[in-house]
Amino acid sequence: MADPVISLIIEKTGDLLIQKLVFLKGVRRQVERLRNDLVRMRCFLKDADQRQDEDERIRNWVSEIRAAAYDAEDIIEIFASKVEFFTKDKGIVTKLTYYPFKIVNFYKIGKEIESLRMRLKEIADSRVEYGIKNLGEGMTTHGEELQRIRRSSPLIEDKDIVGFGEITKSLVAELLKEDRNRRVVSIIGMGGAGKTTLAKKVYNHADVRERFDCRAWVCVSSIYNHKETLTSIIKQLNPVTNELLDMLEKMQEQDLEQRVYQDLQDKCYLVVLDDVWKEEAWDCLARRAFPDVNTSSRVLLTSRKRDVAVHADALSIPHELKTLGEDDSWQLFLKKALGHGANAVCPSDLEVVGRKIAGRCAGLPLAITVIGGLLLGKKKLKSEWEKVLNNFNAYLSRSQSEAGPILELSYADLPANLKYCFLYLGLFPEDSVISVRKLIHMWVAEGIMQKRDAKNLEETAAYDDVERLCSRNMVQVAEMTVDERIKSCRVHDLLRELAIRKAEDENFFQVHDTRDDEISAKSRYLAVHSLPLDKNYFGSSTPPLRSLLFLNVHRENFSLSFKSFRKLRILDLEKAGMDYLPKEIGEVRLLRYLGLRRTLIRRLPHSLGCLRNLQTLDIRTYYPVEVSNFIWKLESLRHLYACRMECDVPLKIDGLRNLQTLLGVNFDDIMHNNMITLTSLQKLGIWVGERSEIDKLCLHLSEVENLKTLHLYRNITTVWPSLAGLSKLHHVTELKLSGMFLRKLPPDFPPNLSRLSLKNTFLRNDPMPVLEKLGQLSFLKMKDAYRGPQHMVISRHGFHQLKFLELRYLRVDEIKVEEGALPQLQCLRIRECYSLEKLPEELKHISSLDALELVDMPEDFISGLDADMVSTVPNLRIF
Known part of the structure; x- marks a missing residue:
């Protein structure tokens, strides 16, 4: 696989040609030639990429191409951005005024492109000196060497095994299960988790050896050789004689398949396929070589990829090998x-x-x-x-x-875009729990998903890539949502070190985590985990940064000059301690992601309106943020997160056709805008006042067809306004009400509501008699929502569609559940309900209940749990 960064940049250069054609037509031919030069260079990259680990000169050669590719994208995008800024949506007089500016810049970019093409020619000429061959000219690759080191054998079994007792029993039991069909039993997990070690333990188990007529073990590996695998199985099933070896040497693949089939046909066999990477490898063996003839035969398969295991046998749930607990590790x-x-x-x-x-x-x-x-x-x-x-x-x-080959194989097997995504994860600090939503916004801002052209598909594609990395066990799931989407993730330290090492080898990014680190003048991506006291943080160097992330840097009076960072696409200053944002931020025209969460900033400069490429703006700071009236200019804006925005004039937001998320806006600002023009809006959070007319608001929003989530909140200790009119919101499926003294529930709800959250509402009357009648409600969260009498009652047949219920910080001593209530409930989470004396006994009659989660509950409550009742719940989790 050619260098992931260069491959993506070549594609993005082509995309830029299409997207910015109207602004690039004066230099279109030069840009096309430049792109063709990069495409030609890619012909030599596969060979170079496979040999980077062997030769530092080759690594430097690839690094030079990468730098040129980055520069090509920067030159084109900066130029197009300038022309677009000065001419788009301008009158004829303005366009004529800036015509000389365009001519000068056309000449300037033409010279820069020609200079860049000369650079590429010199780099191409130097490849002969480094012995870099054309695509397809054979040689032993670094990947093949890794595979040889990785080869496994069942003969050498590790005696120092801990933590595998229960899973070994489970695997042996599944192999011995009475089922005449050929079944596949799978072990999955990240590289180094002990899959092969566990498979050996099971393979050599006395009960397993006694059960099967014959056994074979083959290491499949990512560079799959079908003939070699078949030959290895035949040798294990037959006495190895000179006659057999001569015969195997002459046999074709089809003959070998038939021989394996014949050797196994009448037997109850066990074959271990260790380290399977591709579905095709399984298909080659299962369809033509492994008979399925009612002999109770089994295949034990290990893989780093869940998809491979599921493909081999969709009816068999893979056994996922987790990391060891503290005691077993010790x-x-x-x-x-x-x-x-x-x-x-x-x-x-x-x-x-x-x-x-x-x-x-x-x-x-x-x-x-x-x-x-x-x-x-x-x-x-x-x-x-x-x-x-x-x-x-x-x-x-x-x-x-020892460690490197096992983990490097997982990286080498990734396609180019997933390599890029994986490397990006190395920017985050050790042991970080990374928000998937934030990660997706960053990846989209980087243009990794740029080739996708359907509406909102970039975000969908980015989430799919998170799932793929988790499925390949390169990334660990940290938290799931109730509807089983990945909410946050983490990277094991060893894999993070691999990402950092690969990224540094390829000059992809730099992590600055000590006060003595020097900032490289070549850095394109920089993550700052430690900030020195020196005000001149970057010294004399001005790296051509595309991403600048300050992560967990807690410094007061922190400031940053943006004059030197015109190429930034991503700037994340979360928790950085900044108390103001310089007006020079408006000159960073390529910026697509700006994160100011948990800073001390109280006001945004008007120059922010110049950021026409900005996609995500996160201003969930510690204070309400004063925003001048520029938001409407941010035509690329997709996500605006705020705790609360304040503006001295009605904030104009209509016309933002790309906006999907808008949180923290005031009621009056919404009512002053034509919300129908926000054709992509899916999620809206509004601050309401005592006199806000919710009925008019709902009528105003009723035709915003894509609006799915509405969040209404207050933080003032006066009563809420009337919440009448919610039934007009036919498109809304999720409603969140947050704020004190709601007193009573709304008289009506959106008719298609499936998710409801009540937070700090201090209801006086038991809300269950009203909520349990919401016919489509499947998800209900209540946090400090009820402060009435000391019990709540869910009546017979109440909540007939509810699948998830969370009760948090409720001051009740009893929850009554009548027989027949909650017939679809799958997960019940009770958290910080300190007055609750016991669980409802009726829970044991809810057959659908799969998980009971008790979080931060008193010790007396936990010790008093009815053992018979909780034993009926498959998954009891106590945190």
Whole structure:
């Protein structure tokens, strides 16, 4: 696979030609030639990419192409942005005034493109010197070497195994299950999680060996060789003689398939396919070589990809191998670091530092094994172990012969756009829980999904890529929404280190996490995790940054000059401590994502209206933000997040046809705009006052056809206005009401409402008799929503469609559930309800209930749980 960054930039250059054609027509031919030069360079990139790890000169050669590709995109986009800014939607007089400006800039960009083409020619000429061959000219690749290191065998079984007891029993039981059909049992997990180790343990289990007539083990790998796999199976099923070897040498693939089929046809067989990467590999074997003839045969498959396991047998749920818990991690660490097997006991002076080292491995058996092996060869001194702890990543990276190939294979198998997405995750700090919504906004702003042309498909494609990375076990799911969408994710430390190492090798990004780091003048992406006191943060260098992220930098009176950052697409200043935004921000014309969440900023400069490319603006600061009347100019704006915006004149927002999310706007501002013109608006959050006429608001919003979510909130201790009129909102399926002293529920609700959230509403009367009659309600969250009598009642047949119910911080001592209520309930979450004495007994009659989650509940409540009742719930989770 050619360099992911260059591949994407070549595609984006072509997209720019189409999108900005009207502004580029004066230099169209030069741009096309430049793009063709980059396309030709890509012919040599596959060979170079496979050899970057072997030769620093080749790595530098690829880096030069990448820098030229970045410069090409920057030159074209900056030029088009300037011409667009000065001529779009302007009158004839203005256009004539700026005509000389266009001529000068056409000449200037023409010279820059020609200079860039000369650079590319010099780079191309130098490839011969580096021995870089044309696409398709064969040689041993780095990937093939990784595969050879990775080859597995069932003969050498790791005796130091912990944490696999229950899953081993489960796998053995499934292999021995009475089912005459051929079935596939799958183990999935990230690289280094112990899939092969577990498969060996199951393969060599006494009950398994006794059950099957014959067994075979093959390591499939990502570079699948069908003939080699078939040959290996035949050798394991037959005595290996010279006659057999001669015959195998002469046989074609079709003959080998028939021979495997014949060898297995009348037998109850077990075949282990270790490390399967592609669905095609399974198809080749299953359809032509593995008979399914009612002999209770089994295939045990390991893979990093959930999709592969599901494809092999859609009826079999894959066994997902999670990282080890704290206790199991410690036991495995002791075995590997001290070498005493089951009798490993840690010297008292080493235990504290030892547990910290084990903790850094984050439950990954591979990391524990590598670090433990390093410590085994060192003196058992506290100073030696502390040295490893303080330089954990350096010691781990020195052991690449063990850890590197396993993780690098996962990266090498990613398509170009997923490589780009994975590398981007390395910008976030260690152990970060990363918001998927934020990640999607950033990826879209980077233009990774630029090729998608259907409405809103960029966000959909970006979410799909998050799912693909999770399915491949490159990224871990941290939190799911109730409707089973990924809400947040995290990257294991080892994989984050891989992303950082790859990114630094490719000059993709730089992470600045110590005060002594120097900012590279070549950095395109920079994540700042530690901020020095020196005001001149970037020194004399001015890197051509595209993304600048300040993550977890807590500094008061922090300021930043934007004059040197005209190429920025993404600027994230979350928690950075800034108290004002300089007016120079308006000169960063290519900016698409601006994050100011949890800063101290109280006012946005009017120059922000110059950011015509801005897609996401997050101003959920600690204070209400004063916004001058420029929002209507942000024609590319898709998402505007605010806690509360204030404007001295009615805020104009109509005409923003790309706007999907608008949170934190005042009631009067909404009523002064023609909301029908916001044709993409899906999510709207409005501050309402005591005199706000909600009935008129609902009529005003009733024809906004894409509006799905409405959030109404107050923070003043006076009563709410009348909430009549909600029934006019036929398109709204989700309603959130937040704010004190709602007193009573609205007289009506949107007719198609499926999701309802009540927060800090302090209702006086039990809301259940009203809410349980909402016919399509499937999701209900209540937080400090009720302050009436000390009990709530859900009546017979109430909530007949509700699937999720969360009750948080409710001051009730009893919840009554009548028989027949909540017939569809799948998850009940009770959180911080400190007065609640017990769970409703009727829960044991709700057959659909799959999960009961108890979060921050009193110890007396937990200890008093009825064991018989909670035993009827498949998943009890206590946090």
